[in-house]
Amino acid sequence: MEFQFLPQFVPTQTTISVNPRGARVVRTTRPIFLSRPTRSVSVGIGIGVFVGVSSIVGVGIVIVVGIGPHATPRFIHTTHTGHVALWVFFAIFAAALVGVGITSLRVEKRARAFHWLSAAILGVSTITYLAMATGLGITFVSTHFDGKAPQLVHLFRQVYWARFINYLFTTPLVVLSLSLLAGLSPSDTLVALLATLGMVVTALLSALSPARWHSGERARWGWFAFSCVGFVAVWCTLFSEGLKAAKLRPSRTRGLYYLLALMTFVLWTAYGVIFALTTGANVINVDGEIIAYGVLDVISFIGFSYLILLVHVHGEDDTWTLPEWFVIHRQGSGTDGRGTYGAVRTEE
Structure with missing residues (x-):
């Protein structure tokens, strides 16, 4: 099978659909153009395979295979x-x-x-x-x-x-x-x-x-x-x-x-x-x-x-009793220059 790309692609006037065994081959004289590839679902006993040939802009030949119904x-x-x-x-x-x-x-x-x-x-x-x-x-x-x-x-x-x-x-x-x-x-x-x-x-x-x-x-x-x-x-x-x-x-x-x-x-x-x-x-x-x-x-x-x-x-x-320095506000400065902790001083 020869694949044709866009520069050499010429739409064919005949498309062939190959159906599952026991079905007939259908010929048509109208070109088929699809906007995008589609998946087909086979009809029959078990899992059938459907092969379709369609012309799509930008693609020469697309083979679409369906694998049965979706969950x-x-x-x-x-x-x-x-x-x-x-x-x-x-x-x-x-x-x-x-x-x-x-x-x-x-x-x-x-x-x-x-x-x-x-x-x-x-x-x-x-x-x-x-x-x-x-x-x-x-x-x-x-x-x-x-x-x-x-x-x-x-x-x-x-x-x-x-x-x-x-x-x-x-x-x-x-x-x-x-x-x-x-x-x-x-x-x-x-x-x-x-x-x-x-x-x-x-x-x-x-x-x-x-x-x-x-x-x-x-x-x-x-x-x-x-x-x-x-x-x-x-x-x-x-x-x-x-x-x-x-x-x-x-x-x-x-x-x-x-x-x-x-x-x-x-x-x-x-x-x-x-x-x-x-x-x-x-x-x-x-x-x-x-x-x-x-x-x-x-x-x-x-x-x-x-x-x-x-x-x-x-x-x-x-x-679990918290230390005093953890719950009391800082007050003044200690001898080392850092803040000390104690009761907050109030004005007389």
Whole structure:
């Protein structure tokens, strides 16, 4: 077959269409001009091949091959129920954030370390739920289809990736709060924080991994396995070194650490189960996912924050008490020329 280029191209007056076996050959005396190549779909049993010859400006001869019908996209997304749930959780977190601000006024500034950490946790969560409720931080990721003829259906599931950005900030703050409560060493605290970050990042990569085919599913569950490794590393640190450090604290503080650590461990385990049943295996729909994660977030962040703020008794021997220079305004100049810290002087 000889290909003719534009300088030598002369439109032919005859085109021939070669159809699948059993069909007739059609001749026409009219030239056929197409604006751009088109793909044809064969008709018949199995996968047929259709070869057409057409003249196109700038191209001599174009051979178009169709490979059968395309997959039909289907989308799994939230409904009105899910949208309402997002706004409800936003309101709950906003109210809880205001409550933390009010409770912080009851204690002196040196005892507000947990108040600031709790405010950061609830503040980030409030912003995240507002973003998701207004349609931000959302994407669609392909997932597997278990119905008939999966090759003909391309299934997409709605993923709220903003949720993982929330966890990227809030879960390390929860771990930091537990570490300060127990009096964990800085080195062990750093290990727990890094493991927490790794756990969340790999969970995000798992959620965003396309999993239409088996290779994609293996990648998704592989990232999930790495996230589980980070989970184990976090709790090995908090259950081993954390318990040792907590034994040196007063009995009330030690008991509160045991309660919060066990509660957080159970809730984080539930997060993994929910992830596996929603984004992972596509068993629970998006509305159910929103409600399940929302309930866990309320208990994990609001419940955790208010327990640590209301149950714990402040004392000078607490490892989390802030130093005086950190909370008092600078006053005057020291002997070395740098500012000193103390009460703000007022005029008589």
